[in-house]
Amino acid sequence: MKRTIRTTALTVGALLAALGLQAGPAEADTGAPRVDLRVLVVSDGGPATDAIAAELATAGTPYTEVDLTDSGRPAIDAGFLADTVDGRPRAKFQAxxxxxxxxxxxxSTEMAALAAYEKTYAIPQVDAYTYARPQAGLQVPTLGGYSGSIDGVRAQVTAAGRAGAFGYLDGPVPFEDNSPTVGESYAYLSTPAxxxxxxxxxxxxxxxTARQGSLVGEYRHDGRRELVVTFVYNQYQQQFRLLARGIVEWMTGGVHLGAARNYFAVHVDDVFAADDRWDTRLNCTPGDVDCTGDAGTPSPIRMTPADVDHATAWQNSHRFTLDLVYNGAGSVDQREDNNGVDLLADKLIADRNxxxxxNHTYTHAYLGCEQNVTVVPWTCATHADGSTKWVSRTTLDHEIATNRVWGRLAGLPLHDDELVTGEHSGLKILPQQPADNPNLALALADNGIAWLASDNSRDPEQRRIGPATTVSRYPMNIFYNAGRAAEQVDEYNWLYTSRAQGGSGICEDNPETTTCLDAPLDTATGYGDHIVPLETRIALGHVLANDPKPHFIHQSNLAEDRIAYPVLDGVLNGYDALFADDTPVVNLRMKDIGVELQRRAAWKTAVRDGRVTAYRIGGTVIVQGPDGTAVPATLPTGTTLGGSAFGSAYAGAVSGWTASDGAALTYTLPSSAAAPAATTGTAAAATSPAPRTRVPAGAAEQVPYTPDS
Known part of the structure; x- marks a missing residue:
């Protein structure tokens, strides 16, 4: 259910007193109005306004949503939009x-009030999805334009777009076409009226025709500015994800709270160890818990020195660093079995920098409950009284500390406060183990662990485990037990086809599974034709969603056929083809990702609780938040904070987090970022609406990915 937010007009002094915040600095009376850094989102429940609201929420940009379908919503009138604070006119919304x-x-008196407000305070308006018509500055589509599906179309940013809010894009804007049976992107293509x-x-x-039709454009009229969007979208679609930053930058003039970047990190688990191989005959993995008894013979997959050279060269070519998540016992076992020789470890240690x-624990032992692996799926062993048998604190300490010591002796450049347990064990896993191992928090404290990896597919929210905070990781559908493409496809077929087709039936039992197959893939071509484009699209979707969570694969995927690289190439090469050089992929290590997620959560809480005050007066921005909460902001290049340059450059702006002690932060914008001139007076007429035109709705939910070009 949507929540309709009602606002109450308070003076600044009363608001600060109510929230227990310190009074901000006095501003010079320049005659400029105060414009609060908050966006008004008027929603009709459609996917387009929901998508923009989601973008604002993810970035940490405050907004107020008014739901037009809610009979109890507030009326949008002059008092709702503006008032006076300490003798200065205040616009409550910047867009x-x-x-x-x-x-x-x-x-409508509400549209009249909005038009007057926008004209008086130079407030821009975004038309989230509208019919092309003269009232929006465009010819109707029947006059030489087009209306219909644009699934699969490759749109382009114009020179004006690149010179303005969409300058971070350097290539086409491809529209998704994930399903032949779902209309994903309906649009109106038209030229200016x-x-x-x-x-x-x-x-x-x-x-x-040879003509170009507008999909996003700016219409200036009656002292007002509108960003006119004539295609429908939802928050998951790639075309929206590519344009969302520009929509926000346009409507805020590049001055807003919140920060967004495009993140990608890849963890490679089980380094130095070997991963057991999928058996294409048994449909299980000998040596692992899914193959009971003496079924099959284990066939380990382990990287070679040549694979390390390939990884290093690949990193250099992409200006990207992999995170190697290691188990020291893998090398110890190798040396014991090979007269002290481990060429892989020698190579990795030589190239460690x-x-x-x-740290991935010493032996990759399971650290939750003691497992009963005589059945599939396994169960937790119990004491005579029925209570769960847990792996001991001593065992946990040994696994963490011994691997750290091994890594230090090998000269690995470790951060001692990061940990990935084997299979994310120790943490709850449903249905077998519904609670964390109670000894885990104690062992984490024993070893100074502050950041603990979790599996995003089953534990997506950041949470505390003793002294540690979790960092959720996305599992890539490149299997740990596959070193060759044919093995990967065979296991994929078994997992995602029906029982009648020889598969596991998981899709019959769980119809919401998005990777189900209509028929088995060809083991010779299925990896490149189906799995690679699918996994590339999914991972790139995370990158474009301002989502810093890392992805994880396994060392086996860098060995033999090196099956991980086509997907990683697809993500990074695809990204480079879309974005300008000033908008690079941000590649953080695990603890920095944890800090980013932690700061976002604290900021989101402060905004939700009304403990943030932020506004602009002319070329000055004042932000005040609670003590201990870092403030995110995106501002024009050249902005200063306390006399020093603010933020770091990204996507044509500067952005960053500033620690707050509860006192007001004062940002000074460059002269080039002058506020739009307001119009004196408040009289302005609303644009007369044309007869209502029913616009086709778009797909509100994410259309399941299917691989296409």
Missing amino acids: VVLPNDNPFAAG PGADFTPYVQAPVPG QFRWI
């Missing part, structure tokens, strides 16, 4: 997002 160019009935002051920012060819390293 307005509407579901279309005018979602109200003819003669005669006499309209309209500038296209993103456009695509009008079918059957080429990678980042994370």
